[in-house]
Amino acid sequence: MTFAQLVDLVVTVVLLVLLVMAGLLISEARSMVRSLEKVSQELEAEMKKLVHEVSGLVDDAEHDVSKFETLLDSATTVTNSFGGASRIAYSAVVAPLVKAKALRAGAAKLIMVFKSQPGEGKGGR
Numbered sequence: 153m154t155f156a157q158l159v160d161l162v163v164t165v166v167l168l169v170l171l172v173m174a175g176l177l178i179s180e181a182r183s184m185v186r187s188l189e190k191v192s193q194e195l196e197a198e199m200k201k202l203v204h205e206v207s208g209l210v211d212d213a214e215h216d217v218s219k220f221e222t223l224l225d226s227a228t229t230v231t232n233s234f235g236g237a238s239r240i241a242y243s244a245v246v247a248p249l250v251k252a253k254a255l256r257a258g259a260a261k262l263i264m265v266f267k268s269q270p271g272e273g274k275g276g277r
Contacts, residue, residue, distance in 0.1 A: 153161075
């Protein structure tokens with residue numbers, strides 16, 4: 153065997169080893185790609201479930217906010233009604249009571265003034 157044939161044999165063996173290694177690397181890369189695709193699909197399914205759950209939670213929150221706004225409107229209406237009722241009650245009940253008490257106090261004072269004056273004689277003025 154000549155040197156040139158030996159070199160050709162070594163180069164051929166090295167090329168075959170490199171081809172086998174390249175084939176193994178390609179096979180391993182394909183396997184990794186399939187695994188990554190599977191993981192990607194699982195993550196996508198999980199994300200879809202999570203988005204669906206969050207969407208439901210947002211819908212529930214919107215419903216609760218709507219209820220709260222209705223409750224707040226009702227509370228505002230009741231507060232305004234009580235404010236109006238209190239003004240009406242004050243003008244219908246309290247104001248006349250204050251006036252009646254003032255009239256009573258004034259009448260009592262007038263009576264005291266008349267009682268405390270010494271009587272003038274029988275002829276009047």
